[in-house]
Amino acid sequence: MxxxxxxxxxxxxxxxxxxxxxxxxxxxxxxxxxxxxxxxxxxxxxxxxxxxxxxDDVRYAKSQIRQHVFKGHGKRRIQQELMLKRVTEDDIEQAFNEEPQDWFELAKQTAFKKFKGQKAQDQKAYAKQIRFLQYRGFDFEQIHYALSSFECDDE
Incomplete structure (x- = not known):
């Protein structure tokens, strides 16, 4: 049947x-x-x-921001993902304003989780750390802040 x-x-x-x-x-x-x-x-x-x-696209964007932050993604990567999902720039901006983040601390946490707080031993390793954080969506200032925190802990 x-x-x-x-x-x-x-x-x-x-x-x-x-x-x-x-x-x-x-x-x-x-x-x-x-x-x-x-x-x-x-x-x-x-x-x-x-x-x-x-x-509601703003609510949707805020939800996406929270998910990406949990994964250790930076603002640039999140913006790019939302643009791919055709959320308007205004809605994205509003969502970021309503879901404030400390991108510098998130970059530091993400770097620490990945590299266990170990300072790069040479330029090649340092470049690899930079590329990883760039791919995650952090800007150069945030990356510098995150990686320089390793140096401070070492000294």
Whole structure:
């Protein structure tokens, strides 16, 4: 005996997706497109979710910031990820203002966790530490602060 497949509307699918976790508008739109809803149905579903406050790009960006900070990522990397997810610059800026971080201390913690507080033994090792922190999204001032903290502990 086969079950009859239930057909959900775009609104229902959107609400189901948002009940699991926050999604940005672009991300939710893509997921609804994959389910082959019409552009009109998708737009109505997004407006419905925004209208009830179930979807909010600033809240989504703040959630992403917290997740990335937990992973030891810097502001640059987080901004880049949010831009890829098509969150507007204004929403990103607002989210960063509402989720303030000490990027210098985060860079220091990230470096300490990775390198166990060990000062680089030569230029090649130092360059490797710099590249690691750059990839994580920290700027040069933050990297210098983080790595110079090793030197202070050594002396």
């Amino acid at each position: 086969q079950r009859k497949k239930t057909t959900l509307s775009a609104k229902e699918v959107a609400v189901q997706l948002l009940s699991r976790r926050d999604h940005g508008e672009f991300e939710l739109r893509q997921k609804l497109k994959l389910k082959e809803f019409s552009e009109q149905d998708i737009q109505q579903a997004l407006e419905y979710c925004i209208g009830y406050g179930w979807m």
